[in-house]
Amino acid sequence: MIKKIRTTPRREASLSRDRIVEASIELLDRNGEAGLTFRALSERLATGPGALYGHIANKDDLLIAACDAIVARTMSECAIGATPQATLRAMALGMFDTIVAHPWVGSALTRALGQLPIVRLLERTGQQVGALGVPEDEQWAAVSALLSYILGVGGQNAVNGQLARARDIDRSTFLEGLSTTWSQLDPQTYPFTRRVAGRLRSHDDRADFLAGFDFILRGIERSSS
Amino acid sequence: MIKKIRTTPRREASLSRDRIVEASIELLDRNGEAGLTFRALSERLATGPGALYGHIANKDDLLIAACDAIVARTMSECAIGATPQATLRAMALGMFDTIVAHPWVGSALTRALGQLPIVRLLERTGQQVGALGVPEDEQWAAVSALLSYILGVGGQNAVNGQLARARDIDRSTFLEGLSTTWSQLDPQTYPFTRRVAGRLRSHDDRADFLAGFDFILRGIERSSS
DNA sequence: ACCTGAACACCGTTCAAGT
């Protein structure tokens, strides 16, 4: 007896939350936040848009789940340093780099208030701040400052990346344009902005990020000693 | 001769960018980011959705313009202090309060990279950091740290506010829920989060914000002295 | 029990037609 030949390709596996999240990440990485669509997603998974609602609550839920998968990976990969400061810096840089690689993670994080991806960051930050010797009743302030900063820069980098994709401008031409716009501002009301306009093109986001993180660390150390 | 009686109400004024922005702010304040719709907006202005495109480029442009109107007002209202530190703190608190009052401003700001509302913040911050005595080549790092922090907290507060509106939960019941969720996490992997869960309900966002801002200020002072 | 996909109630944006 001859084996029956399939006319439609076999589905890789049955639909599951994990497969949906994995496919979402691919779509988000390829086309940014606009690339995640229930129609595109269901096509990729060879099903109908309605089927997805059996495994996820809605689009927000899906985006946060995708974000959490990426954050969990970053947390497990970034190094534990010799000192709490080093561990915190490694985590911060790890997040910076993943947001550069997956800009949509930056905007997803800002919308995940209190949810799992944020809790992962909160926990690691909290443990290291404790190890730093900050008294218990000052730990929350320190942790929320560090986290707010990471999320703030992350959000900026997200725009950076999505803007770069939207118009398919490369980063340096965008900065070039911003630099000329800023240098044409009124010198009376915008002296500082005009002054930094020139240096905009050559600056290093990653170094600036780390410098800012170190300001906060130093401020924390100073206040608890 | 009898005056002709109008059958439709007279338009207040002809369509203009300012009137559109003003109406947008009212819609955003009333119903959040979801409330700003070209249909709702054109109805409010007694015109068709297409007419708006004569005065604004697209929805993003409109949102940033509305955001800038609010930020400009805040900048002009917040006090100039006796010291650069005091002025910076007043500006930061002014932004915090306006974002609490207009949560959509928080998310609009994050998407306004390099645009007018950001430039207003950048300029004032830069001038005060200069007055603080930070050497020229370290000013950019200090300014971008302070700004990233403000934008980071602003983004969080925006979610806070929009989340409160979406489900019409009040803030304390939301924190209550988060507090119980966090306190049920695995004690082995989430000791810090569990520990702070209890204090979540009673904490003061505004005080935390200021404490974090002061960490950065202290870090800046320390590194440049 | 789970999937399917047409249908619903929306969006932002465009553009021929009007004034």
Add this chain to the structure above:
DNA sequence: ACCTGAACACCGTTCAAGT
């Protein structure tokens, strides 16, 4: 020159019907 508003090309989400 400017406004009008139907039309276009999409969304997220639902739900009767299928298997």
